[in-house]
Amino acid sequence: DAEITQSPRHKITETGRQVTLACHQTWNHNNMFWYRQDLGHGLRLIHYSYGVQDTNKGEVSDGYSVSRSNTEDLPLTLESAASSQTSVYFCASIETSVVSGANVLTFGAGSRLTVL
Amino acid sequence: AQTVTQSQPEMSVQEAETVTLSCTYDTSENNYYLFWYKQPPSRQMILVIRQEAYKQQNATENRFSVNFQKAAKSFSLKISDSQLGDTAMYFCAFMKPGGATNKLIFGTGTLLAVQP
Numbered sequence: 001d002a003e004i005t006q007s008p009r010h011k012i013t014e015t016g017r018q019v020t021l022a023c024h025q026t027w028n029h030n031n032m033f034w035y036r037q038d039l040g041h042g043l044r045l046i047h048y049s050y051g052v053q054d055t056n057k058g059e060v061s062d063g064y065s066v067s068r069s070n071t072e073d074l075p076l077t078l079e080s081a082a083s084s085q086t087s088v089y090f091c092a093s094i095e096t097s098v099v100s101g102a103n104v105l106t107f108g109a110g111s112r113l114t115v116l
Numbered sequence: 117a118q119t120v121t122q123s124q125p126e127m128s129v130q131e132a133e134t135v136t137l138s139c140t141y142d143t144s145e146n147n148y149y150l151f152w153y154k155q156p157p158s159r160q161m162i163l164v165i166r167q168e169a170y171k172q173q174n175a176t177e178n179r180f181s182v183n184f185q186k187a188a189k190s191f192s193l194k195i196s197d198s199q200l201g202d203t204a205m206y207f208c209a210f211m212k213p214g215g216a217t218n219k220l221i222f223g224t225g226t227l228l229a230v231q232p
Contacts, residue, residue: 042222045221
């Protein structure tokens with residue numbers, strides 16, 4: 001079965017370290033997204049990609065970067081981790097077919113990151 | 117820019133009772149999708165129900181139904197015969213569809229507790 005997997009599921013790091021969260025999907029979806037979830041803020045969009053070599057900034061992109069070298073993967077990198085980036089991170093993907101009722105976002109299981 | 121507002125941070129309901137979660141949104145678009153996602157303690161994001169803006173009929177999925185008021189930009193979720201397994205965080209979300217431009221905008225969530 002097709003799926004979307006995130007790794008690691010849990011990570012503890014120190015301030016200033018570089019951290020990469022992996023996202024791999026086997027749906028062959030063009031569009032992929034990274035969200036962070038914080039209490040009182042819901043899910044906020046960090047970065048997104050509409051295809052290979054395409055990346056875009058979301059509403060909370062400062063301190064984060066992504067790259068899209070193939071359809072399946074969209075790794076999220078924290079260049080220099082800060083305590084404010086302690087959060088739960090979700091990767092998601094969606095098919096970009098012509099507008100239809102079938103367009104539904106599929107989520108990974110989430111990655112909990114703690115920055116000390 | 118589109119915004120989604122959930123004004124009820126927490127709600128509680130007795131088992132077997134009915135509860136309604138509120139959601140309002142702001143957009144200048146005429147065609148869009150609205151969603152309710154459920155996030156149980158497992159953290160997995162689960163699609164509950166989806167509504168296409170061009171459809172006047174309210175969507176229904178078993179015990180879950182919506183009251184979609186397009187003119188008022190309101191999209192409430194009604195859960196009938198509440199079950200203990202309905203205890204979760206519920207997120208309302210908006211998406212403007214259309215090929216390579218779709219992305220999901222979330223509200224801040226409502227934490228629902230179903231009491232035995």
